[in-house]
Amino acid sequence: MAENKAASRYAKSLIDLSNERNALEEIKNDMVLLVQVVDQNPELEAILKNPIVPLNKKTGILDGLFVGKVNEVTSAFFKLVVNKGRSAILFDTAKAFLAQYNAIKGIVTADVTSATELTAESRAEIEAIVKKEIGANVVVIKEKVNDKLIGGFILKVGDKQFDASIASSLNKLKKEFAQGIV
Structure with a gap:
């Protein structure tokens, strides 16, 4: 439950930042991409949730998968979440972002x-x-x-x-x- 609240808060912050940067649609597409990649590769979610995997390895994996394919705001967001030790909620944050986006857009x-x-x-x-x-x-x-x-x-x-x-x-x-x- 606490992780869902945190994911929801991170998602809200990312939506606010996306609106500030006029990149809401692009970042929404990035979140769709993240959800698709995790759905197709459950190992990625397991790595992100594993506390034993070093933060720099997690960041490196995300960079390898997404740098150049996503907005720089999204890349920076991924790094921030991982470096805060919250990589376990990254997938939930993406889903919460999409739910909040859908609510905003009706x-x-x-x-x-x-x-x-x-x-x-x-x-x-x-x-x-x-x-x-x-x-x-x-x-x-x-x-x-x-x-x-x-x-x-x-x-x-x-x-x-x-x-x-x-x-x-x-x-x-x-x-x-x-x-x-x-």
Whole structure:
């Protein structure tokens, strides 16, 4: 929990600095790159979290991976975090940065699980509903197909969930029959 708070604070500071330098979009792309690299190479996160690995080695690894590919503010930020002995939260800081960036820009991710692949019409309708209900500027839809749903879909945005699946409706009906309500 304390590490998440620290990561969030570091992310907020980096956003503020990015805005000062008019480099918010570029640094956002750098954070996306860091998240992608760590996702593809979990060993990097293990090295960053390992207290036995010397700070100069961690800095050298990050320099080797990112110098010339990221903004100089990002490079300096990586070095600062590592030299403060906080390299363990670098990955969480990047994720917190992206979450804060999305909140600033009004970007919302909608996870949609459906029985079949969504049509363009369904996608547009879900996007319009989420924009209206949540007040988002941009909706990123992440689709997942689950053939056990029979039909319909489950929409999840943040901590809210709307279940319009046939399987859910059948389960509700089954419970009502079991309780003798119907």
